[in-house]
Amino acid sequence: xxxxxxxxxxxxxxxxxxxxxxxxxxxxxxxxxxxxxxxxxxxxxxxxxxxxxxxxxxxxxxxxxxxxxxxxxxxxxxxxxxxxxxxxxxxxxxxxxxxxxxxxxxxxxxxxxxxxxxxxxxxxxx
Numbered sequence: 001x002x003x004x005x006x007x008x009x010x011x012x013x014x015x016x017x018x019x020x021x022x023x024x025x026x027x028x029x030x031x032x033x034x035x036x037x038x039x040x041x042x043x044x045x046x047x048x049x050x051x052x053x054x055x056x057x058x059x060x061x062x063x064x065x066x067x068x069x070x071x072x073x074x075x076x077x078x079x080x081x082x083x084x085x086x087x088x089x090x091x092x093x094x095x096x097x098x099x100x101x102x103x104x105x106x107x108x109x110x111x112x113x114x115x116x117x118x119x120x121x122x123x124x125x126x
Contacts, residue, residue, distance in 0.1 A: 058107075062114040067107055075107065083112045 058070055064087060068075050075087040089105040108116040 058114065058117060060114055060116075063112055064107075064109060064114075067114055071105070078106070080109075084110050 058067060062070070064075055067087075068089070071089050073089050073091060075089050078086040078088050080086050087107045087109065089107060091103065104120050106118045106120060107114060108118075
């Protein structure tokens with residue numbers, strides 16, 4: 001025959017069961033978070049597509065003709081002596097007369113080679 005549990009033993013059994021449940025929930029939560037942290041961030045991966053055919057970037061050392069061909073627009077003289085000059089590439093914006101864009105790209109050449117460039121997005125220039 002089985003002896004009846006006293007009140008103290010009954011409370012110990014209830015406490016032990018609650019502790020087991022909490023430990024199980026905590027372990028499951030830790031494992032789930034570890035699994036999420038170790039999976040790759042799929043939204044941050046670049047798509048596996050080929051670049052457009054005319055996506056040759058500007059590189060240091062290009063001459064003015066090469067830079068003009070890469071950008072697809074003619075370069076306008078701003079200042080400087082031949083070989084050491086500052087040229088401006090203004091995009092050909094097709095649109096209404098009320099839309100004025102001035103996002104030109106200034107190209108610095110030294111000894112006939114491209115040494116730097118800077119975009120200008122704030123002023124209406126030449």
